[in-house]
Amino acid sequence: MSIAVNMKKMTMVQAITEALKVMLEEDASTLVIGEDVGRNGGVFRATDGLFELFGDDRVIDTPLAESGLIGTSIGLAMNGFKPVVEIQFLGFIYPGFNQLITHATRIRTRTQSRYTVPLTIRVPYGAGVRAPEIHSDSTEALFTHIPGLKVVVPSTPHDAKGMLISSIKDPDPVLFLEPMKMYRSGKGDVPTGSYTIPLGKAYRRRKGEDVSIFAWGAMVRIAEKAAETAAKNGIECDVIDLRTLYPLDKEMIAESVQKTGRAVIIHEAPSSGGVGSEVITIINDTSFLYMKAPIKKVTGYDTPVPLFTLEDDYLPDEKKVVRAIEETVRF
Amino acid sequence: MDLTDQFPIVQLVDGEGKQREENSHVTVENAKRFYEHMAFSRLFDQKAVNLQRQGRIGTYAPFEGQEASQIGSALALEDGDWMFPTYRDHAATAAFGHSLENIFLYWKGCIEGCVPPPGKHIFPPSVPIASQILHATGTAWAEKKKGSDRVSLVYFGDGATSEGDFHEGLNFASVFQIPVVFLNQNNGYAISVPLERQMNSKTIAQKSLAYDMPGVRVDGNDVFAVYNETMKAVERARRGCGPTLIEAVTWRYGAHTTTDEPSKYRDQSESDRRRERDDPISRIERFLRANDAWDPEWEIKVKADSEKRLNEAVSEMEKTHKSDETLMFDHVFGTEVWPVQEQKERFFHEGSEKA
Numbered sequence: 001m002s003i004a005v006n007m008k009k010m011t012m013v014q015a016i017t018e019a020l021k022v023m024l025e026e027d028a029s030t031l032v033i034g035e036d037v038g039r040n041g042g043v044f045r046a047t048d049g050l051f052e053l054f055g056d057d058r059v060i061d062t063p064l065a066e067s068g069l070i071g072t073s074i075g076l077a078m079n080g081f082k083p084v085v086e087i088q089f090l091g092f093i094y095p096g097f098n099q100l101i102t103h104a105t106r107i108r109t110r111t112q113s114r115y116t117v118p119l120t121i122r123v124p125y126g127a128g129v130r131a132p133e134i135h136s137d138s139t140e141a142l143f144t145h146i147p148g149l150k151v152v153v154p155s156t157p158h159d160a161k162g163m164l165i166s167s168i169k170d171p172d173p174v175l176f177l178e179p180m181k182m183y184r185s186g187k188g189d190v191p192t193g194s195y196t197i198p199l200g201k202a203y204r205r206r207k208g209e210d211v212s213i214f215a216w217g218a219m220v221r222i223a224e225k226a227a228e229t230a231a232k233n234g235i236e237c238d239v240i241d242l243r244t245l246y247p248l249d250k251e252m253i254a255e256s257v258q259k260t261g262r263a264v265i266i267h268e269a270p271s272s273g274g275v276g277s278e279v280i281t282i283i284n285d286t287s288f289l290y291m292k293a294p295i296k297k298v299t300g301y302d303t304p305v306p307l308f309t310l311e312d313d314y315l316p317d318e319k320k321v322v323r324a325i326e327e328t329v330r331f
Numbered sequence: 332m333d334l335t336d337q338f339p340i341v342q343l344v345d346g347e348g349k350q351r352e353e354n355s356h357v358t359v360e361n362a363k364r365f366y367e368h369m370a371f372s373r374l375f376d377q378k379a380v381n382l383q384r385q386g387r388i389g390t391y392a393p394f395e396g397q398e399a400s401q402i403g404s405a406l407a408l409e410d411g412d413w414m415f416p417t418y419r420d421h422a423a424t425a426a427f428g429h430s431l432e433n434i435f436l437y438w439k440g441c442i443e444g445c446v447p448p449p450g451k452h453i454f455p456p457s458v459p460i461a462s463q464i465l466h467a468t469g470t471a472w473a474e475k476k477k478g479s480d481r482v483s484l485v486y487f488g489d490g491a492t493s494e495g496d497f498h499e500g501l502n503f504a505s506v507f508q509i510p511v512v513f514l515n516q517n518n519g520y521a522i523s524v525p526l527e528r529q530m531n532s533k534t535i536a537q538k539s540l541a542y543d544m545p546g547v548r549v550d551g552n553d554v555f556a557v558y559n560e561t562m563k564a565v566e567r568a569r570r571g572c573g574p575t576l577i578e579a580v581t582w583r584y585g586a587h588t589t590t591d592e593p594s595k596y597r598d599q600s601e602s603d604r605r606r607e608r609d610d611p612i613s614r615i616e617r618f619l620r621a622n623d624a625w626d627p628e629w630e631i632k633v634k635a636d637s638e639k640r641l642n643e644a645v646s647e648m649e650k651t652h653k654s655d656e657t658l659m660f661d662h663v664f665g666t667e668v669w670p671v672q673e674q675k676e677r678f679f680h681e682g683s684e685k686a
Contacts, residue, residue, distance in 0.1 A: 063499070063503060063506055067465065067495060067499055068465060068503050070465075071462065071466060071469065071500070072468050072469035072503050073469060074469055075465065075467065075468060075469015075471070076469045076470070079469070079473035079474065080473055081473055081476070095495070099465065103462060108663065108664070109442065109662045109663055110442060111455060112443065112446050112658060112662050113662045114446050115454075148663050172666075200668070200669075247670055250669060
C-alpha cells in the first residue's frame, strides 16, 4: 500500500465513488457500465457525479440485461478496456452467471493468455437493510467456486476504496461484493488520491489470544461487537476480517488459530457449502494439531433469505456469536 | 404474420450455376477463389470425421453442406477484424487464417488449439449457444470507442435465436450502433429440433425488425450471394452505420456431431436430394462450366494441394500426444494464486512419485 498523507472522513459508498473517480482519471481505458449508473448515479448513488465529470462515453447506462451487460463487457475487456460493471443487487446477477462461469473466467485459460478479461463486477449484497425480496442474497460461495475469479468483500470505507482500485488494476475478473448494510453505516478515514490494498490479504481488526473469529462484510461489525462483549467476560478474541474470499489468506488464518487454538466463523450466507467450510479446510490442512476445540460456524440458515420481517432472525447476531465463542472456550 | 415476402431469399447464382443478377462480385476469378476454399473445407471436414472414426481425435461437429455460408462470409473480413465462431465453423476460421494444426488439436482435446495465429483475432469456438454474440458485440464496441474501422462477425445457428443472449446482443448493438455483423446459419435443425419447433416466425431475418437494423435472408448455398451481402454489412459497419443481421439459409448434410445419428429425427434422403441438386460446391463448378472456365486439371490440382495441406496439418497435430500439464495450471490467473500454485506443485510431486 502506497502512503497517502491526507485523510478524509467518508462513508463506504462515497469511498467507492472516490475509487471509481480515481481510476477514470488515472486510466483512460476504465469504463463504468451498468443499469442506471449514468444520470441517476446508480441505485445506491455509488457512481454519483461520474456521468457529469466523464460523459456518457466513459460512464455508460446500458439496457436492462445482466447477461448482455457482462457479456459485452467481456468483449470490451478482451479488446483494450477495463470495464467496471455495476449489477444492482447480487440477487439480480444470475442471468449473467453463464457469461461469468463459461467465458469471463475461462478466456485466459482457453486462449493460453492470448486474450484476457480485466473486468471488475461491483455488486451490493447481503441482508439487514429491510430490502424487498431477492435483494438480500449472500451467495458468495457460488462465485468462490468458479476457477479464474477473485472474490473481494471490503468491510470499511478505507478498504473499499483501496481494494476497488486493486480490483480494477487486476489483470483478471474480480467480483467486488459491497455489503449494503455497511454502505452508510458510518464514516471512516479514507486517504485521498490513489492507493491500493493487495487482494488476498486479510486484516486483523482486534488482537486476542483465546479465540479466532473469521468474518467478512457486514459480519465483521458483528464479530467486533461480540469480541467486545466476550472481553468483558475475560475472553480475548482475534478478529480477522478476511476481505478476500478467493484466494483466502491462508497465512493469517493459520497464524491466528495456531495462537488461539479455537475458531468461530461467521457468515450470513447459508451454512452448507459456504466459504466458512473452506476456512475450516485451511485450518485442518495447516493447524490440525493446534486446535483445542471443534470449530464453530455461526451462519444464515439453509433457507432462502426471508422477507425482512424475519431477516433479524435469519442473520447471525452478537448474541449467537458470543454463545459460540463461549462454547468453544468451555469445550 | 408471414414476412417471407418482405425477406425473400437473395440469390446471385442459382443451383444450376446460372447467374440470376448482375453483380460485380460474380466473376470467374472469385468463383475459383471460393471453390479453392470450399473444396478444401469439405476435404477438411471429411478428414476430421475419419480421424474421429479412427479414434485419432475426439467428438467432432461436421459442417458439410454449409461451406458457402462460411466461406462467403469469412472472405468478407480483413485483418484486424474479429471472428467469433461456433463449434461448427472451421471452414470460416480456416479461411480467415486460423492454423489448421490448431483446429485439429482442439478436437483432439488440446487447449493449445484455441490459440489463433499472431495478429489474427479469432475467438475459440463458443460452446454455450449464442453466448459469443455478446463478445462479438463487446469487441466491436471497443473498436468503435477506439475510433477504428474494424468490425466483428459472429456465427450462430438457428437454435441460438431462441436464447436470450441473441436478443441481448442484437439490442446492445442496435442501441449503441456497434459495428458487428450477426451471421446466422439457418441449417434447419438445432441438433434434432426443426425450425418450426424453434420459432413460430417464418424467417430469422425478420427478427432484425425488432431491433431496427438491416436484415437480409440469403441463399446460404450461394457463395456469391453470401459474400455480397456480408461485404455490404461489413462496409456499412466500417462506415459507422451499425449492425446487420444476415440469415444464410443452408443445410447440414450429416449429424450434429459424430455422436448422433440424424436419421433418428429426420429423413436423410433430403440430404441426398440436396447434395444432388443444391450442393454449394457443385454450384460453383456448374457456374464455371457455364462460363467455359472449368478446368478438370485445375480441379485435380486444387484437391491434391488441399490433401497435402491437410496431411501436413494432421502430421503436426499428431506430434502432440497430449497437452503439456503445466498448461492446465499456468493460465488460470495472470498473477500467481496460492491454491492453484499448491495444487500444481502437488500434481507434479505426485506425478514424479508415480514415475
